[in-house]
Amino acid sequence: MNQTVRNLEIMLFIQVWILLQFKVLFENYHHNRFSYLSFFSCIV
Structure with a gap:
């Protein structure tokens, strides 16, 4: 247990x-869209 x-x-x-x-x-999305997109491209 x-x-x-x-x-x-x-x-x-x-x-x-x-x-x-x-x-x-x-x-941080509005401050730095590029890192946001690269982060999701790493996941996908």
């Missing part, structure tokens, strides 16, 4: 971290 809780905590942390990364990206 403790292991399951630990795994959920890790998953939640990762999801929050990813959301924060996107939040920063969207806030």
Whole structure:
């Protein structure tokens, strides 16, 4: 049970971290469109 809780905590942390990364990206979008586009081209 403790292991399951630990795994959920890790998953939640990762999801929050990813959301924060996107939040920063969207806030910087208007300042630097080129890096934004290159970031998505790396994902795709």
